[in-house]
Amino acid sequence: MRILLMATPVAPLGAGKTGGVTLHIKNAAAALASRGHHVTVMAPDGSVLPGVDLVTLPGTCQPSLASEAGEEFYPIPENSVLGAMWHAALARQSDHDAIINIAHDWLPYYLTDFFQTPVLHMVNMTDVNAPTTAEIARVSNRYEARIAVMTQAQAERLGGVKDPILVSFGLDLSVYEFNSDGQGGVAWAGRISPEKGLEDALAIARDLAEPLIVAGAVDDQTYWTRLTDEFGDSMDYRGFLATPDLQSLLGQARVVLQTQKWHEAFGIVTIEAMACGTPVVAYARGANQELVIDGVTGFLVTPGDKAAAAQAVSRIAGIDRAACRHAVAQRFSLPAYGENLQNWLDQALSGQRPKTA
Amino acid sequence: MRILLMATPVAPLGAGKTGGVTLHIKNAAAALASRGHHVTVMAPDGSVLPGVDLVTLPGTCQPSLASEAGEEFYPIPENSVLGAMWHAALARQSDHDAIINIAHDWLPYYLTDFFQTPVLHMVNMTDVNAPTTAEIARVSNRYEARIAVMTQAQAERLGGVKDPILVSFGLDLSVYEFNSDGQGGVAWAGRISPEKGLEDALAIARDLAEPLIVAGAVDDQTYWTRLTDEFGDSMDYRGFLATPDLQSLLGQARVVLQTQKWHEAFGIVTIEAMACGTPVVAYARGANQELVIDGVTGFLVTPGDKAAAAQAVSRIAGIDRAACRHAVAQRFSLPAYGENLQNWLDQALSGQRPKTA
Known part of the structure; x- marks a missing residue:
């Protein structure tokens, strides 16, 4: 056709x-x-x-x-x-x-x-x-x-x-390299706009006493200024990355956070991270509830419960990175x-x- | 067709x-x-x-x-x-x-x-x-x-x-009765909303020390409250009138004012008044410039010049009411x-x- x-x-x-x-x-x-x-x-x-x-x-x-x-x-x-x-x-x-x-x-x-x-x-x-x-x-x-x-x-x-x-x-899986190692930091990716909830991810990383690696285009300048004022020291901002660089960043992370304030229709970053072998800790809201298999490809926590998210990150070594890649290959x-x-x-x-x- | x-x-x-x-x-x-x-x-x-x-x-x-x-x-x-x-x-x-x-x-x-x-x-x-x-x-x-x-x-x-x-x-001229007498007051008709400029007509009537007869639906309640606060005593408000009553009111008036703040596409009230034999004093803005023949079916004055409008009203007896009706019969x-x-x-x-x- x-x-x-x-x-x-x-x-x-x-x-x-x-x-x-x-x-x-x-x-x-x-x-x-x-x-x-x-x-x-x-x-x-x-x-x-x-x-x-x-x-x-x-x-x-x-x-x-x-x-x-x-x-x-x-x-x-x-x-x-x-x-x-x-x-x-x-x-x-x-x-x-x-x-x-x-x-x-x-x-x-x-x-x-x-x-x-x-x-x-x-x-x-x-x-x-x-x-x-x-x-x-x-x-x-x-x-x-x-x-x-x-x-x-x-x-x-x-x-x-x-x-x-x-x-x-x-996803075209040939574009996403499986990284079996993934001993890096905590990452977040997405359009930088209030509904995406980057401030929660920044607070979770601060709780864990490590910087948050952030990738994405700034969509809301006022919001961005507020975030850099409050979290500037603990944010490792890499700008907007095209897929080849983004997948490399996601694959090196040991966990990716998804802390949306709104109901996402889908979570592209979630499956991109999993395609690279990186598990996802996500608020149990919207699409992520169907994309993350709790305990298998990451953890789902109560939306807004930053302490629970930080706690989930501390348990992330228990997730098999190959299972993340496998889930995407099967379904996405x-x-x-x-x-x-x-x-x-x-x-x-x-x-x-x-x-x- | x-x-x-x-x-x-x-x-x-x-x-x-x-x-x-x-x-x-x-x-x-x-x-x-x-x-x-x-x-x-x-x-x-x-x-x-x-x-x-x-x-x-x-x-x-x-x-x-x-x-x-x-x-x-x-x-x-x-x-x-x-x-x-x-x-x-x-x-x-x-x-x-x-x-x-x-x-x-x-x-x-x-x-x-x-x-x-x-x-x-x-x-x-x-x-x-x-x-x-x-x-x-x-x-x-x-x-x-x-x-x-x-x-x-x-x-x-x-x-x-x-x-x-x-x-x-x-217009259907059979609906508009020609009133050769028209010795009544000063009238205004239209939707009551700021762009129609009723406050200027009220100020002109106050200058002339006579009430303004007003007909029309209130479209903007805040504006209406402001007008009644400032001009309540000198406004003779008749509500929204259907055509039979409106044409009677227009025909009894000796002059109708048109004091728009915006550029009207057409002035239905202007030709309705003229159809009844009543001349129109209008701001020379928008459609009224083409509908009112200055000195023949009314007077055109500089937009916003309320003193000139009041002065024109005082000369309105010089307009032939039959000429107003005739102009509408010919063109409208x-x-x-x-x-x-x-x-x-x-x-x-x-x-x-x-x-x-």
């Missing part, structure tokens, strides 16, 4: 701000290509995605809904790049057998009805914007199998969304992802007519 | 808040019907429009852009009635030869490209929301003659909008409106293909 993948309108692909989404798009394109599909990615101007058929559009990027959680309205900016992308998708829809949207935005869900080519949606956040959540629910009620989620925890946070298809994410590999995506496409395209109307 | 008229999503038709838009829709439907077209109006649930084929949809109404002028984003609420209306329009587009949008909202302009049935847009505000203005400009550049404006002054405030068609509004009657609408439809439908693609 000829598949059009619609990327996020929040920033160009390849920018630090969209590290997770870029990997999401890149791996989805690779997984679909490995199943014999021709994939085109549409994204904002300035996007970089080597080896992929890429179409970019000009316009104003969307403000991040992740940082504006709970807004009453979905905001459309002047000369929206999201609007331009979907006009371009309309113009070329007959060149594609399916359109897969990976943007968590009201507009693509709303526009589902306006396309002859089936539009499928991969939801990669939870309930961060009420108009968007309601529109996802509407599409799920009107069309069979058009909505996919990345974890069950995510589906539970999208209350009105009916029968979403579970499509777990997958690129072939597994390709199979999940194919099953979803098959279901959505066989039931492509509206349920009503 | 079978024409679908899309109303505003700000409030149900017939509510005080939408007095102007309700009249706009009602008269457009009547003018089109008089040309032999079958007209269906689509509007929010709760709308009332006797004698017209009306389809209503449930959902959340839009916040008023008029009161939120200058917002950086166009806001989409949860379960938007605007969204529901345009999904319904999509489902029934093959029942119509043309769709005419009278809502000043980003979404209908954006969706123009998604319809096989030509979508035409009657712009009835000026540059109150940057994303919407930019989208109007886009449609005007992509399609021939799809954008209509109500006055040249309005077109000038929509800078990037290319070659809009002038479609002046029209229902037959004239029907002819304007027909010319627009002819141009838009003959040039319905995109200019580019």
Whole structure:
């Protein structure tokens, strides 16, 4: 099939701000290509995605809904790049057998009805914007199998969304080197923004009297200033790292912390760490509950209980690093992802007519 | 032709808040019907429009852009009635030869490209929301003659909008009784909201040592409280009046004041007053510059110059009331409106293909 993948309108692909989404798009394109599909990615101007058929559009990027959680309205900016992308998708829809949207935005869900080519949606956040959540629910009620989620925890946070298809994410394991040693420090990686809860990880590391190794793009400058003021001495900040360097950093760590304040739809860093053999100590909230097998690939602790997290870190030598790598190879590999995506496409395209109307 | 008229999503038709838009829709439907077209109006649930084929949809109404002028984003609420209306329009587009949008909202302009049935847009505000203005400009550049404006002054405030068609509004003159006497007081009518500038009219009447007769729905409660605190004694407030009562009030007045702070796209109250024989003293800003013939149907004064306005009121006996009625009968009657609408439809439908693609 000829598949059009619609990327996020929040920033160009390849920018630090969209590290997770870029990997999401890149791996989805690779997984679909490995199943014999021709994939085109549409994204904002300035996007970089080597080896992929890429179409970019000009316009104003969307403000991040992740940082504006709970807004009453979905905001459309002047000369929206999201609007331009979907006009371009309309113009070329007959060149594609399916359109897969990976943007968590009201507009693509709303526009589902306006396309002859089936539009499928991969939801990669939870309930961060009420108009968007309601529109996802509407599409799920009107069309069979058009909505996919990345974890069950995510589906539970999208209350009105009916029968979403579970499509777990997958990694290209050849990019992640298994590090059987991993005698290094305590690490944290992610976009640096309040909902990601870096301050809890910093406090846990301080409890353990060791520095926290941090990698990620600064998304919220005010928050960052506050963190460096409070924890500057005990933070070993490495900046935003592309995957080759990030996986090396994660593999050298003896444990990776995941201390989110919000309900993550998925935890890419969690499976990246495990792919390198590094166990994860995570708050038992959102996706991490499904990604970390407590006592096997890391430990789950009560969200917010920093003492319990520090205690779990002190027991981390009891986790078999090979078991971490093995868990990812089984459940979150690129072939597994390709199979999940194919099953979803098959279901959505066989039931492509509206349920009503 | 079978024409679908899309109303505003700000409030149900017939509510005080939408007095102007309700009249706009009602008269457009009547003018089109008089040309032999079958007209269906689509509007929010709760709308009332006797004698017209009306389809209503449930959902959340839009916040008023008029009161939120200058917002950086166009806001989409949860379960938007605007969204529901345009999904319904999509489902029934093959029942119509043309769709005419009278809502000043980003979404209908954006969706123009998604319809096989030509979508035409009657712009009835000026540059109150940057994303919407930019989208109007886009449609005007992509399609021939799809954008209509109500006055040249309005077109000038929509800078990037290319070659809009002038479609002046029209009144059913049988509803407005010519009052040759008009020896009453000084009146003001309109939606009570800061941009309408009621406080200037109140100050002018106070200068003249007479009460101001006021009719209109209170749209901004804080503003209203401020006005009643400052001008309560000199304000003779009659509430929101339907057209039969409003025209009687306007006809009895010896002059009607129009003191807007913003650039009105059109001045319905101005031509309603003149239709009853009552001259208008207006700030020379926006549409009133084209509706009031200075020295013939009233006086135009420098915007904000309340002393000049009071002075103009004192000279109002020099205006021939029959000339006011005559000016409306010539330029702003229902037959004239029907002819304007027909010319627009002819141009838009003959040039319905995109200019580019």
